[in-house]
Amino acid sequence: MIHVKRFIDKVSILESKQGKDVVIPIIEARGLRDELAKILADHYSASLDKPPTENPVIQIDIKGGSFK
Secondary structure (H helix, E strand, O other): OHHHHHHHHHHHHHHHOOOOOOOOOHHHHHHHHHHHHHHHHHHHHHHHHOOOOOOOOOOOOOOOOOOO
């Protein structure tokens, strides 16, 4: 996660300086790509392990009382 944190820090610094472009070396870009791919793969595999959630059944009773 170090590359993700570095990227967030760089963007924050550039925002404070009102910068327009973020430039990172290719080594950092590769590390960022790899970390994001791992995060997405972990999230995807975790979502496959969870059983699908069922929609709860909602029952509504309407009573008219003594209305005739």
